[in-house]
Amino acid sequence: MNAIDLKNLDIAYGDTKVVFDVNLSIPEGESFALVGESGSGKSTILRAIAGLAPDWTGDISVMGGARSHHVDRNVSRKVQMVFQDPYGSLHPRKTIDAALSEPLAIHGLGNRGERVEAMLTAVGLDQRFRFRFPHQLSGGQRQRVAIARALMLEPKVMLLDEPTSALDVSVQAEILNLLKRLRREQGLTFLLVTHNLPVVSFLCDRLAVMRHGRIVEVADVAQLKSADLKEPYSRELLAATEGG
Amino acid sequence: MTAPLLSVQNLRVSFPTHTGRVEVVKGLSFTLGRERLGIVGESGSGKSMTGRSILKLIRKPGEVTADKLEFDGIDILSQSEKQMRAIRGARISMVMQDPKFSLNPVMTVGEQIAEALVTHQKLPRRDVQARIIEMLHAVRINDPERVAKLYPHEVSGGMGQRIMIAMMLIPEPELLIADEPTSALDVSVQAQVLDIIDELVRNKGMGLILISHDLNLVSRYCDRILVMNAGQVVEECAAGQLENAQHPYTKGLLAAMPVINETRDELPVLDRTQWAGT
Numbered sequence: 056m057n058a059i060d061l062k063n064l065d066i067a068y069g070d071t072k073v074v075f076d077v078n079l080s081i082p083e084g085e086s087f088a089l090v091g092e093s094g095s096g097k098s099t100i101l102r103a104i105a106g107l108a109p110d111w112t113g114d115i116s117v118m119g120g121a122r123s124h125h126v127d128r129n130v131s132r133k134v135q136m137v138f139q140d141p142y143g144s145l146h147p148r149k150t151i152d153a154a155l156s157e158p159l160a161i162h163g164l165g166n167r168g169e170r171v172e173a174m175l176t177a178v179g180l181d182q183r184f185r186f187r188f189p190h191q192l193s194g195g196q197r198q199r200v201a202i203a204r205a206l207m208l209e210p211k212v213m214l215l216d217e218p219t220s221a222l223d224v225s226v227q228a229e230i231l232n233l234l235k236r237l238r239r240e241q242g243l244t245f246l247l248v249t250h251n252l253p254v255v256s257f258l259c260d261r262l263a264v265m266r267h268g269r270i271v272e273v274a275d276v277a278q279l280k281s282a283d284l285k286e287p288y289s290r291e292l293l294a295a296t297e298g299g
Numbered sequence: 300m301t302a303p304l305l306s307v308q309n310l311r312v313s314f315p316t317h318t319g320r321v322e323v324v325k326g327l328s329f330t331l332g333r334e335r336l337g338i339v340g341e342s343g344s345g346k347s348m349t350g351r352s353i354l355k356l357i358r359k360p361g362e363v364t365a366d367k368l369e370f371d372g373i374d375i376l377s378q379s380e381k382q383m384r385a386i387r388g389a390r391i392s393m394v395m396q397d398p399k400f401s402l403n404p405v406m407t408v409g410e411q412i413a414e415a416l417v418t419h420q421k422l423p424r425r426d427v428q429a430r431i432i433e434m435l436h437a438v439r440i441n442d443p444e445r446v447a448k449l450y451p452h453e454v455s456g457g458m459g460q461r462i463m464i465a466m467m468l469i470p471e472p473e474l475l476i477a478d479e480p481t482s483a484l485d486v487s488v489q490a491q492v493l494d495i496i497d498e499l500v501r502n503k504g505m506g507l508i509l510i511s512h513d514l515n516l517v518s519r520y521c522d523r524i525l526v527m528n529a530g531q532v533v534e535e536c537a538a539g540q541l542e543n544a545q546h547p548y549t550k551g552l553l554a555a556m557p558v559i560n561e562t563r564d565e566l567p568v569l570d571r572t573q574w575a576g577t
Contacts, residue, residue, distance in 0.1 A: 092487050092488075194342070223512060224341070224513075224552055224555050225341060225552060227555070228555035228556075228566035228567070228568050228569075231557065231566055235565070251486070253556065253557040253559050254557055256557060256558070256559050256560065279559065280559065280561070281560075292486070296486055296559060297559060
């Protein structure tokens with residue numbers, strides 16, 4: 056079964072169409088990356104899957120079930136998203152405990168205290184952080200909380216929108232290790248958006264290069280590592296990363 | 300080598316907190332000739348504060364002390380605000396991180412660049428216009444006459460940063476401080492912007508201080524690198540010698556970065572307990 060299936064997907068914000076005719080199948084358990092420059096529509100695809108960009112046509116299905124255009128609890132149980140900026144994605148007046156319990160309350164799940172404790176341990180945060188507020192945490196700790204919140208509903212698919220680009224290099228390494236470990240332990244499927252190709256090389260199995268709202272190339276990470284990308288634009292991106 | 304352009308000895312910057320003054324830069328010393336110096340470090344290492352204190356941009360209650368902070372024979376710390384204004388922009392200028400927040404939203408690009416020039420030199424209006432167009436050309440903006448009439452919200456991030464650079468270089472300063480000039484930009488545009496800075500700095504024989512958290516980037520564009528951690532320089536080396544870095548912090552930073560040809564299953568993580576602080 057495919058974790059995510061996108062067929063003839065077009066996405067618009069109002070009158071402006073930003074993603075054109077995207078077809079993509081991501082098998083369960085795979086880690087897939089979308090790369091491209093700002094404005095290429097890669098984050099928009101994640102937002103459409105998560106239900107944050109409802110103005111789309113085509114088909115989106117998640118774990119075999121078609122996604123509706125509305126907020127959909129069944130889909131939320133299966134797919135969760137982690138955002139780029141851990142300074143902006145946590146509610147400043149809610150404690151970590153409240154932030155992590157909220158998805159459980161919405162979905163009517165019990166055992167909240169235990170689940171929160173277990174999740175804090177899973178993402179490598181000490182229990183003493185449980186009743187703190189986001190401003191008392193560093194950027195890396197906040198991103199751990201954001202990942203923990205996404206995992207509270209035990210989803211199968213994680214949508215990661217530049218999860219480390221707001222972090223320092225050493226903290227980025229910690230978060231990347233964490234993501235890799237969680238994926239192994241919980242058998243997650245990742246759909247990662249980034250413009251950092253080394254991160255793709257570390258964390259992903261396949262990647263798609265996007266430009267102007269279209270996918271120009273889908274490649275294996277092995278191809279990326281051996282610089283064997285077909286499209287001139289993909290090579291350009293690779294060259295910019297490696298530097299002249 | 301002739302007398303250095305900038306010499307800094309025992310620079311300290313501190314801010315008051317509830318529990319007493321906290322030093323964010325702890326006794327930094329370096330000299331800079333007409334060369335390209337990179338300052339690398341993580342958030343909170345004091346690298347930006349170092350850049351700002353050279354321009355005397357740290358306001359109260361922050362406090363800057365140094366045994367020596369001399370730019371071309373001028374003692375920066377004893378300069379009045381009025382004297383500093385003659386130095387800022389004209390002789391030392393600074394490119395900030397994000398063009399979105401550093402450009403004036405209600406002035407056209409041309410007016411802003413003109414302001415930077417006219418503040419320091421009296422020039423006939425026609426010459427000012429010619430210099431602006433020439434400068435925009437130098438930062439590789441294709442259609443300078445049109446771009447000069449645009450407002451900042453009408454240009455892209457990369458173009459905005461090139462406009463910032465044009466503005467900072469038009470008074471022909473002797474020292475340019477670039478504080479994370481490309482971290483708000485796309486990877487593909489980053490190289491372009493740095494190439495432009497690099498070319499202009501070389502051609503005009505200016506000094507450059509490039510402040511960044513990206514070790515590779517700095518090693519590509521600088522001659523010499525200072526690695527900072529918790530307000531102190533932990534390592535100084537020539538850019539080409541970065542792979543042979545000695546200090547565990549520098550080594551840790553280098554190892555923590557994933558590479559394009561990644562084979563490691565897990566990235567090594569810095570053991571922060573080794574260096575108290577941040």
